[in-house]
Amino acid sequence: MTSPRPSLDATQLGAYFALIEASSLLKHAVEQQLREAGDLSYVQFQLLATLGDSPTGSQRMTDLADGVVYSRSGLTYQAQTLEKRDLVTRTPSSDDERSTTVTITDEGRAVLARVFPGHIAVLDDLLFAPLSRSDIETLADILARARDHMRRTPPRSAEPRRRKKTTGTTQAP
Amino acid sequence: MTSPRPSLDATQLGAYFALIEASSLLKHAVEQQLREAGDLSYVQFQLLATLGDSPTGSQRMTDLADGVVYSRSGLTYQAQTLEKRDLVTRTPSSDDERSTTVTITDEGRAVLARVFPGHIAVLDDLLFAPLSRSDIETLADILARARDHMRRTPPRSAEPRRRKKTTGTTQAP
DNA sequence: TATTGTTATACTCTATAACTATA
DNA sequence: TATAGTTATAGAGTATAACAATA
Numbered sequence: 001m002t003s004p005r006p007s008l009d010a011t012q013l014g015a016y017f018a019l020i021e022a023s024s025l026l027k028h029a030v031e032q033q034l035r036e037a038g039d040l041s042y043v044q045f046q047l048l049a050t051l052g053d054s055p056t057g058s059q060r061m062t063d064l065a066d067g068v069v070y071s072r073s074g075l076t077y078q079a080q081t082l083e084k085r086d087l088v089t090r091t092p093s094s095d096d097e098r099s100t101t102v103t104i105t106d107e108g109r110a111v112l113a114r115v116f117p118g119h120i121a122v123l124d125d126l127l128f129a130p131l132s133r134s135d136i137e138t139l140a141d142i143l144a145r146a147r148d149h150m151r152r153t154p155p156r157s158a159e160p161r162r163r164k165k166t167t168g169t170t171q172a173p
Numbered sequence: 174m175t176s177p178r179p180s181l182d183a184t185q186l187g188a189y190f191a192l193i194e195a196s197s198l199l200k201h202a203v204e205q206q207l208r209e210a211g212d213l214s215y216v217q218f219q220l221l222a223t224l225g226d227s228p229t230g231s232q233r234m235t236d237l238a239d240g241v242v243y244s245r246s247g248l249t250y251q252a253q254t255l256e257k258r259d260l261v262t263r264t265p266s267s268d269d270e271r272s273t274t275v276t277i278t279d280e281g282r283a284v285l286a287r288v289f290p291g292h293i294a295v296l297d298d299l300l301f302a303p304l305s306r307s308d309i310e311t312l313a314d315i316l317a318r319a320r321d322h323m324r325r326t327p328p329r330s331a332e333p334r335r336r337k338k339t340t341g342t343t344q345a346p
Numbered sequence: 347t348a349t350t351g352t353t354a355t356a357c358t359c360t361a362t363a364a365c366t367a368t369a
Numbered sequence: 370t371a372t373a374g375t376t377a378t379a380g381a382g383t384a385t386a387a388c389a390a391t392a
Protein backbone atom coordinates (compact mmCIF):
# COMPACT_ATOMS: atom_id res chain seq x y z
CA MET A 1 0.00 0.00 0.00
CA THR A 2 2.32 2.68 1.25
CA SER A 3 6.03 2.16 0.82
CA PRO A 4 8.43 1.51 3.71
CA ARG A 5 8.76 4.37 6.21
CA PRO A 6 12.09 4.12 7.93
CA SER A 7 12.06 7.51 9.57
CA LEU A 8 12.17 11.20 8.93
CA ASP A 9 15.39 12.93 8.05
CA ALA A 10 16.65 15.93 9.94
CA THR A 11 15.15 18.45 7.58
CA GLN A 12 11.73 16.91 7.72
CA LEU A 13 11.86 16.72 11.49
CA GLY A 14 12.91 20.32 11.61
CA ALA A 15 10.06 21.42 9.40
CA TYR A 16 7.55 19.42 11.38
CA PHE A 17 8.66 20.66 14.78
CA ALA A 18 8.98 24.22 13.61
CA LEU A 19 5.48 24.10 12.18
CA ILE A 20 3.94 22.70 15.32
CA GLU A 21 5.85 24.93 17.68
CA ALA A 22 5.46 28.13 15.72
CA SER A 23 1.74 27.68 15.22
CA SER A 24 1.29 26.67 18.82
CA LEU A 25 3.14 29.68 20.18
CA LEU A 26 1.34 32.01 17.81
CA LYS A 27 -2.06 30.61 18.58
CA HIS A 28 -1.41 30.88 22.26
CA ALA A 29 -0.49 34.52 22.02
CA VAL A 30 -3.43 35.28 19.77
CA GLU A 31 -5.83 33.49 22.08
CA GLN A 32 -4.67 35.56 24.98
CA GLN A 33 -5.14 38.78 23.05
CA LEU A 34 -8.60 37.77 21.85
CA ARG A 35 -9.61 36.85 25.37
CA GLU A 36 -8.45 40.12 26.82
CA ALA A 37 -9.70 42.38 24.07
CA GLY A 38 -13.05 40.77 23.38
CA ASP A 39 -13.52 37.77 25.64
CA LEU A 40 -13.44 35.48 22.62
CA SER A 41 -11.93 32.07 22.17
CA TYR A 42 -10.10 31.40 18.95
CA VAL A 43 -12.93 29.34 17.53
CA GLN A 44 -15.42 32.03 18.37
CA PHE A 45 -13.25 34.59 16.66
CA GLN A 46 -12.97 32.38 13.61
CA LEU A 47 -16.72 32.02 13.46
CA LEU A 48 -17.35 35.73 13.77
CA ALA A 49 -14.65 36.55 11.25
CA THR A 50 -16.05 34.03 8.79
CA LEU A 51 -19.50 35.51 9.10
CA GLY A 52 -18.14 39.03 8.89
CA ASP A 53 -16.34 38.16 5.69
CA SER A 54 -19.43 36.72 4.09
CA PRO A 55 -21.25 39.27 1.88
CA THR A 56 -24.54 38.59 3.63
CA GLY A 57 -23.08 38.18 7.08
CA SER A 58 -24.71 34.76 7.14
CA GLN A 59 -23.83 31.11 6.75
CA ARG A 60 -25.56 27.82 7.18
CA MET A 61 -24.45 25.83 10.21
CA THR A 62 -23.07 23.01 8.12
CA ASP A 63 -20.97 25.33 5.98
CA LEU A 64 -19.61 26.98 9.07
CA ALA A 65 -18.78 23.64 10.59
CA ASP A 66 -16.92 22.54 7.48
CA GLY A 67 -14.62 25.51 7.61
CA VAL A 68 -13.96 25.99 11.26
CA VAL A 69 -15.09 23.30 13.63
CA TYR A 70 -14.90 19.55 13.54
CA SER A 71 -18.10 18.28 15.08
CA ARG A 72 -21.59 19.57 14.56
CA SER A 73 -22.46 19.52 18.21
CA GLY A 74 -19.37 21.56 18.89
CA LEU A 75 -20.59 24.21 16.53
CA THR A 76 -24.02 24.20 18.10
CA TYR A 77 -22.38 24.84 21.44
CA GLN A 78 -20.36 27.75 20.12
CA ALA A 79 -23.28 29.21 18.23
CA GLN A 80 -25.37 29.11 21.38
CA THR A 81 -22.64 30.83 23.31
CA LEU A 82 -22.34 33.57 20.73
CA GLU A 83 -26.10 33.93 20.51
CA LYS A 84 -26.40 34.41 24.26
CA ARG A 85 -24.05 37.36 23.92
CA ASP A 86 -26.06 38.72 20.98
CA LEU A 87 -23.08 38.46 18.68
CA VAL A 88 -24.99 36.27 16.23
CA THR A 89 -28.58 35.29 15.56
CA ARG A 90 -29.88 31.91 14.47
CA THR A 91 -32.94 31.57 12.29
CA PRO A 92 -34.42 28.71 10.29
CA SER A 93 -33.45 28.89 6.65
CA SER A 94 -36.23 29.88 4.30
CA ASP A 95 -35.35 27.54 1.46
CA ASP A 96 -34.56 24.46 3.52
CA GLU A 97 -36.46 24.22 6.75
CA ARG A 98 -33.92 21.83 8.19
CA SER A 99 -31.14 24.35 7.99
CA THR A 100 -30.24 27.08 10.41
CA THR A 101 -28.84 30.35 9.17
CA VAL A 102 -26.36 32.05 11.46
CA THR A 103 -25.97 35.79 11.07
CA ILE A 104 -23.54 38.17 12.67
CA THR A 105 -25.13 41.10 14.49
CA ASP A 106 -23.99 44.70 14.69
CA GLU A 107 -22.71 43.94 18.12
CA GLY A 108 -20.80 41.01 16.71
CA ARG A 109 -19.19 43.29 14.18
CA ALA A 110 -18.38 45.74 16.92
CA VAL A 111 -16.55 43.08 18.88
CA LEU A 112 -14.64 42.10 15.77
CA ALA A 113 -13.65 45.71 15.22
CA ARG A 114 -12.58 46.05 18.81
CA VAL A 115 -10.43 42.97 18.58
CA PHE A 116 -8.82 43.38 15.18
CA PRO A 117 -6.11 45.97 15.85
CA GLY A 118 -4.57 44.02 18.67
CA HIS A 119 -4.89 40.85 16.70
CA ILE A 120 -2.93 42.32 13.83
CA ALA A 121 -0.38 43.74 16.23
CA VAL A 122 0.30 40.30 17.64
CA LEU A 123 0.76 38.87 14.16
CA ASP A 124 3.09 41.67 13.18
CA ASP A 125 5.17 41.41 16.32
CA LEU A 126 5.32 37.68 16.61
CA LEU A 127 5.03 36.16 13.17
CA PHE A 128 5.99 38.75 10.59
CA ALA A 129 8.65 40.74 12.39
CA PRO A 130 11.48 38.27 11.84
CA LEU A 131 10.49 37.48 8.24
CA SER A 132 11.26 39.24 5.00
CA ARG A 133 8.69 40.08 2.43
CA SER A 134 9.73 37.15 0.31
CA ASP A 135 9.79 34.83 3.30
CA ILE A 136 6.15 35.62 3.87
CA GLU A 137 5.26 35.03 0.24
CA THR A 138 7.11 31.74 0.21
CA LEU A 139 5.57 30.65 3.45
CA ALA A 140 2.10 31.44 2.21
CA ASP A 141 2.71 29.51 -0.98
CA ILE A 142 4.12 26.39 0.60
CA LEU A 143 1.64 26.17 3.44
CA ALA A 144 -1.29 26.84 1.17
CA ARG A 145 -0.26 23.89 -0.92
CA ALA A 146 0.09 21.71 2.15
CA ARG A 147 -3.27 22.83 3.47
CA ASP A 148 -5.05 22.26 0.19
CA HIS A 149 -3.57 18.81 -0.02
CA MET A 150 -4.71 17.98 3.50
CA ARG A 151 -8.20 19.16 2.78
CA ARG A 152 -8.27 16.87 -0.21
CA THR A 153 -6.87 13.93 1.74
CA PRO A 154 -9.38 12.83 4.34
CA PRO A 155 -7.96 11.05 7.39
CA ARG A 156 -7.77 7.39 6.36
CA SER A 157 -10.82 6.08 8.17
CA ALA A 158 -13.11 8.94 9.13
CA GLU A 159 -14.99 9.59 5.93
CA PRO A 160 -15.83 13.21 5.26
CA ARG A 161 -19.21 14.37 6.50
CA ARG A 162 -19.89 15.90 3.18
CA ARG A 163 -19.88 13.24 0.49
CA LYS A 164 -19.55 14.88 -2.89
CA LYS A 165 -21.10 12.11 -4.89
CA THR A 166 -21.72 8.65 -3.54
CA THR A 167 -19.17 6.67 -5.48
CA GLY A 168 -21.27 3.64 -4.85
CA THR A 169 -18.60 1.00 -4.43
CA THR A 170 -18.11 1.86 -0.77
CA GLN A 171 -20.11 -1.16 0.25
CA ALA A 172 -17.84 -2.29 3.08
CA PRO A 173 -18.93 -3.26 6.70
CA MET B 174 5.12 52.90 20.88
CA THR B 175 4.27 50.66 17.99
CA SER B 176 3.69 52.28 14.64
CA PRO B 177 0.28 52.46 12.98
CA ARG B 178 -1.28 49.09 12.04
CA PRO B 179 -3.74 49.63 9.24
CA SER B 180 -4.26 46.01 8.34
CA LEU B 181 -2.61 43.00 6.84
CA ASP B 182 -2.08 42.73 3.13
CA ALA B 183 -3.27 39.76 1.13
CA THR B 184 0.02 37.91 1.32
CA GLN B 185 0.27 38.24 5.07
CA LEU B 186 -3.30 37.12 5.51
CA GLY B 187 -2.62 34.17 3.27
CA ALA B 188 0.44 33.16 5.23
CA TYR B 189 -1.38 33.51 8.53
CA PHE B 190 -4.43 31.52 7.50
CA ALA B 191 -2.37 28.86 5.78
CA LEU B 192 -0.25 28.45 8.89
CA ILE B 193 -3.19 28.13 11.22
CA GLU B 194 -5.18 25.87 8.97
CA ALA B 195 -2.35 23.61 7.92
CA SER B 196 -1.12 23.11 11.45
CA SER B 197 -4.62 22.58 12.72
CA LEU B 198 -5.45 19.96 10.10
CA LEU B 199 -2.15 18.22 10.63
CA LYS B 200 -2.44 18.20 14.38
CA HIS B 201 -5.93 16.83 14.18
CA ALA B 202 -4.85 13.96 11.98
CA VAL B 203 -1.85 13.23 14.14
CA GLU B 204 -3.92 13.29 17.30
CA GLN B 205 -6.28 10.77 15.88
CA GLN B 206 -3.45 8.46 14.90
CA LEU B 207 -1.80 8.78 18.30
CA ARG B 208 -5.07 8.06 20.04
CA GLU B 209 -5.74 4.98 17.98
CA ALA B 210 -2.24 3.58 17.96
CA GLY B 211 -1.23 4.28 21.54
CA ASP B 212 -4.08 6.01 23.35
CA LEU B 213 -1.98 9.12 23.68
CA SER B 214 -2.93 12.77 23.44
CA TYR B 215 -0.59 15.03 21.57
CA VAL B 216 0.82 16.54 24.74
CA GLN B 217 1.43 13.12 26.20
CA PHE B 218 3.23 12.09 23.05
CA GLN B 219 5.35 15.23 23.19
CA LEU B 220 6.28 14.51 26.76
CA LEU B 221 7.22 10.92 26.06
CA ALA B 222 9.13 11.87 22.93
CA THR B 223 11.02 14.58 24.81
CA LEU B 224 11.99 12.15 27.51
CA GLY B 225 12.87 9.49 24.98
CA ASP B 226 15.15 11.93 23.20
CA SER B 227 16.97 12.86 26.36
CA PRO B 228 20.18 10.87 26.84
CA THR B 229 19.18 9.87 30.36
CA GLY B 230 15.51 9.43 29.61
CA SER B 231 14.85 11.96 32.35
CA GLN B 232 13.96 15.60 32.77
CA ARG B 233 13.01 17.88 35.60
CA MET B 234 9.35 18.90 35.69
CA THR B 235 10.14 22.55 35.13
CA ASP B 236 12.28 21.86 32.09
CA LEU B 237 9.58 19.69 30.63
CA ALA B 238 6.99 22.37 31.21
CA ASP B 239 9.13 24.97 29.51
CA GLY B 240 9.35 22.94 26.37
CA VAL B 241 5.92 21.44 26.04
CA VAL B 242 3.18 22.62 28.30
CA TYR B 243 2.17 26.04 29.47
CA SER B 244 1.16 25.71 33.09
CA ARG B 245 2.88 23.74 35.77
CA SER B 246 -0.31 22.27 37.11
CA GLY B 247 -1.12 21.10 33.62
CA LEU B 248 2.13 19.23 33.50
CA THR B 249 1.51 17.68 36.90
CA TYR B 250 -1.81 16.43 35.59
CA GLN B 251 -0.24 14.88 32.50
CA ALA B 252 2.65 13.40 34.45
CA GLN B 253 0.20 11.76 36.82
CA THR B 254 -1.75 10.34 33.92
CA LEU B 255 1.37 8.91 32.35
CA GLU B 256 2.58 7.57 35.67
CA LYS B 257 -0.68 5.73 36.27
CA ARG B 258 -0.07 3.93 33.01
CA ASP B 259 3.53 3.18 34.01
CA LEU B 260 4.87 5.07 31.04
CA VAL B 261 6.96 7.34 33.27
CA THR B 262 8.18 7.39 36.85
CA ARG B 263 8.51 10.40 39.10
CA THR B 264 11.16 10.57 41.77
CA PRO B 265 12.55 13.37 43.90
CA SER B 266 15.76 14.77 42.45
CA SER B 267 18.88 13.93 44.37
CA ASP B 268 20.64 17.27 44.00
CA ASP B 269 17.64 19.52 44.61
CA GLU B 270 15.04 18.04 46.89
CA ARG B 271 12.39 20.40 45.59
CA SER B 272 12.64 19.04 42.09
CA THR B 273 10.96 16.01 40.62
CA THR B 274 12.71 13.96 37.99
CA VAL B 275 10.48 12.38 35.40
CA THR B 276 11.83 9.30 33.65
CA ILE B 277 10.45 7.33 30.78
CA THR B 278 10.01 3.61 31.45
CA ASP B 279 10.58 0.68 29.14
CA GLU B 280 6.88 0.51 28.67
CA GLY B 281 6.87 4.18 27.76
CA ARG B 282 9.50 3.50 25.14
CA ALA B 283 7.47 0.60 23.87
CA VAL B 284 4.44 2.80 23.39
CA LEU B 285 6.57 5.32 21.56
CA ALA B 286 7.88 2.62 19.29
CA ARG B 287 4.40 1.36 18.63
CA VAL B 288 3.19 4.80 17.71
CA PHE B 289 6.06 6.11 15.64
CA PRO B 290 5.55 4.36 12.29
CA GLY B 291 1.99 5.54 11.94
CA HIS B 292 2.98 8.96 13.09
CA ILE B 293 5.57 9.24 10.39
CA ALA B 294 3.15 7.87 7.84
CA VAL B 295 0.68 10.63 8.63
CA LEU B 296 3.37 13.26 8.25
CA ASP B 297 4.53 11.81 4.97
CA ASP B 298 1.05 11.54 3.53
CA LEU B 299 -0.36 14.79 4.77
CA LEU B 300 2.47 17.26 5.13
CA PHE B 301 5.37 16.16 2.97
CA ALA B 302 3.62 14.52 0.04
CA PRO B 303 2.75 17.74 -1.78
CA LEU B 304 6.08 19.43 -1.05
CA SER B 305 9.41 19.25 -2.81
CA ARG B 306 12.65 18.67 -1.06
CA SER B 307 13.52 22.33 -1.27
CA ASP B 308 10.06 23.34 -0.10
CA ILE B 309 10.64 21.37 3.05
CA GLU B 310 14.04 22.93 3.61
CA THR B 311 12.66 26.39 3.06
CA LEU B 312 9.72 25.76 5.31
CA ALA B 313 11.95 24.49 8.07
CA ASP B 314 14.19 27.52 7.79
CA ILE B 315 11.47 30.15 7.80
CA LEU B 316 9.38 28.60 10.54
CA ALA B 317 12.41 27.95 12.71
CA ARG B 318 13.23 31.64 12.54
CA ALA B 319 9.67 32.57 13.39
CA ARG B 320 9.58 30.12 16.27
CA ASP B 321 12.88 31.29 17.71
CA HIS B 322 11.71 34.86 17.51
CA MET B 323 8.50 34.02 19.33
CA ARG B 324 10.35 32.20 22.06
CA ARG B 325 12.50 35.27 22.53
CA THR B 326 9.50 37.60 22.56
CA PRO B 327 7.42 36.95 25.63
CA PRO B 328 3.73 37.84 25.37
CA ARG B 329 3.65 41.50 26.37
CA SER B 330 2.45 41.10 29.94
CA ALA B 331 3.01 37.56 31.17
CA GLU B 332 6.62 37.52 32.17
CA PRO B 333 8.46 34.26 31.60
CA ARG B 334 8.48 31.83 34.52
CA ARG B 335 12.16 31.38 34.15
CA ARG B 336 13.93 34.62 34.80
CA LYS B 337 17.43 34.42 33.42
CA LYS B 338 18.99 36.95 35.69
CA THR B 339 17.05 39.22 37.96
CA THR B 340 17.69 42.57 36.34
CA GLY B 341 17.14 44.10 39.70
CA THR B 342 15.12 47.17 38.86
CA THR B 343 11.88 45.24 38.94
CA GLN B 344 11.01 46.70 42.30
CA ALA B 345 7.30 47.31 41.60
CA PRO B 346 4.34 46.48 44.00
C1' DT C 347 12.25 35.22 50.40
C1' DA C 348 12.20 32.61 46.02
C1' DT C 349 11.50 28.36 43.72
C1' DT C 350 9.55 23.58 42.80
C1' DG C 351 5.82 21.06 42.55
C1' DT C 352 1.05 19.49 43.99
C1' DT C 353 -3.79 20.06 45.06
C1' DA C 354 -8.39 21.82 44.75
C1' DT C 355 -11.39 23.69 41.85
C1' DA C 356 -13.81 25.62 38.18
C1' DC C 357 -14.41 26.16 33.48
C1' DT C 358 -13.97 25.62 28.42
C1' DC C 359 -14.12 22.80 24.82
C1' DT C 360 -14.93 18.66 22.19
C1' DA C 361 -17.01 14.43 20.81
C1' DT C 362 -20.51 10.51 20.78
C1' DA C 363 -24.93 8.91 20.60
C1' DA C 364 -29.71 9.46 20.71
C1' DC C 365 -33.29 12.22 19.09
C1' DT C 366 -36.41 15.48 16.19
C1' DA C 367 -37.75 17.37 12.03
C1' DT C 368 -37.53 18.20 7.28
C1' DA C 369 -36.27 16.63 2.23
C1' DT D 370 -33.80 6.83 3.78
C1' DA D 371 -30.65 10.72 4.22
C1' DT D 372 -29.61 15.19 5.92
C1' DA D 373 -29.59 19.35 9.36
C1' DG D 374 -29.37 20.45 13.74
C1' DT D 375 -29.99 19.94 18.85
C1' DT D 376 -29.58 17.76 23.29
C1' DA D 377 -27.64 15.11 26.91
C1' DT D 378 -23.74 13.67 28.68
C1' DA D 379 -19.29 12.55 29.65
C1' DG D 380 -14.39 13.24 29.44
C1' DA D 381 -10.06 15.57 28.53
C1' DG D 382 -7.47 19.42 29.20
C1' DT D 383 -6.15 23.85 31.09
C1' DA D 384 -5.49 27.55 34.25
C1' DT D 385 -5.62 30.02 38.84
C1' DA D 386 -4.85 30.23 43.46
C1' DA D 387 -3.62 28.37 47.76
C1' DC D 388 -0.46 25.42 49.74
C1' DA D 389 3.86 22.59 51.37
C1' DA D 390 8.56 21.82 51.25
C1' DT D 391 13.14 22.92 50.11
C1' DA D 392 16.98 26.37 48.75
